[in-house]
Amino acid sequence: ENATYPYEVIQEIADFITKGSGMRPKIGIICGSGLGSLAEIIQDPKIFEYEKIPNFPVSTVEGHAGKLVIGTLEGATVMAMQGRFHFYEGYPLAKCSMPVRVMKLCGVEYLFATNAAGGINPRYAVGDIMLMHDHVNMLGFAGNSPLQGPNDPRFGPRFPALVNSYNKELINKAIEIGKTMGIESNVHVGVYSCLGGPNYETIAELKALRMMGVDAVGMSTVHEVITARHCDMKVFAFSLITNKCATEYSDKKDEEANHEEVMAVAKNRQKACCELVARLVREIHSNAAS
Ligand SMILES: Nc1nc2ncn(CCNC(CO)CO)c2c(=O)[nH]1
Numbered sequence: 001e002n003a004t005y006p007y008e009v010i011q012e013i014a015d016f017i018t019k020g021s022g023m024r025p026k027i028g029i030i031c032g033s034g035l036g037s038l039a040e041i042i043q044d045p046k047i048f049e050y051e052k053i054p055n056f057p058v059s060t061v062e063g064h065a066g067k068l069v070i071g072t073l074e075g076a077t078v079m080a081m082q083g084r085f086h087f088y089e090g091y092p093l094a095k096c097s098m099p100v101r102v103m104k105l106c107g108v109e110y111l112f113a114t115n116a117a118g119g120i121n122p123r124y125a126v127g128d129i130m131l132m133h134d135h136v137n138m139l140g141f142a143g144n145s146p147l148q149g150p151n152d153p154r155f156g157p158r159f160p161a162l163v164n165s166y167n168k169e170l171i172n173k174a175i176e177i178g179k180t181m182g183i184e185s186n187v188h189v190g191v192y193s194c195l196g197g198p199n200y201e202t203i204a205e206l207k208a209l210r211m212m213g214v215d216a217v218g219m220s221t222v223h224e225v226i227t228a229r230h231c232d233m234k235v236f237a238f239s240l241i242t243n244k245c246a247t248e249y250s251d252k253k254d255e256e257a258n259h260e261e262v263m264a265v266a267k268n269r270q271k272a273c274c275e276l277v278a279r280l281v282r283e284i285h286s287n288a289a290s
Pocket residue numbers: 033061086116117118119200201217218219242243245257258259262
């Protein structure tokens with residue numbers, strides 16, 4: 001499926017965006033379920049609906065708008081995807097992750113990936129933020145990778161290393177920002193895992209994930225991070241915990257995940273998420289300027 005988006009097609013899409021907006025973004029933001037507000041804090045935005053971008057896929061999930069927003073945030077030029085593409089929509093992982101390559105050819109050096117996720121770590125509360133410091137690529141265990149198929153060396157190497165994929169400096173900066181915001185007890189650092197979905201997990205799967213040291217589970221992000229690291233972007237990623245996953249068999253129905261709850265939690269935590277992202281963008285921009 002990599003062949004669906006050869007380098008030249010990605011270049012055309014990137015040119016369409018940079019020429020259409022007259023901007024070259026440095027930071028790319030992918031908005032998780034219900035976190036589209038991360039795009040709404042961008043000033044003087046130029047908005048491209050996915051349908052209007054030649055060769056771009058379209059979003060089919062409630063809570064994912066389907067707009068690419070490019071503009072200024074805390075002095076930096078950023079581009080945000082309001083709506084991402086998921087494996088469970090029937091898109092191959094290379095298609096889900098192609099926006100990261102578009103960002104790269106637009107000039108983006110930093111990827112901020114956000115998602116809503118289920119909390120497996122029992123210390124996590126609904127509404128907490130987990131800064132990702134590593135991931136378990138469950139889809140990769142079954143042979144699914146966004147890098148499957150022919151490798152185009154203009155993007156990156158055939159066999160990319162993925163240790164230290166999550167930029168430690170950005171994680172430490174985000175922890176400091178969490179302290180300044182007074183939310184340090186709700187900010188964690190943990191391991192995320194991506195399952196195929198669209199079903200949520202069984203108890204046995206959650207127990208297995210917990211045994212592997214996974215702290216939060218979702219249906220996205222990992223393939224975007226792999227694609228970002230392949231083309232040497234710095235990566236910062238976090239999960240908004242939108243429900244606590246059961247890891248024992250019990251008849252408590254209230255532990256069942258549902259999408260309405262995911263979007264409701266995202267709605268009432270979007271302010272904190274936006275604040276964290278804005279402050280981190282400001283740090284990066286001011287350091288680069290210095
Ligand atoms: N247990 C559990 N809780 C979750 N909350 C959000 N997501 C991320 C998946 N989001 C989907 C459906 O809500 C939409 O992309 C999950 C998940 O995958 N599992």
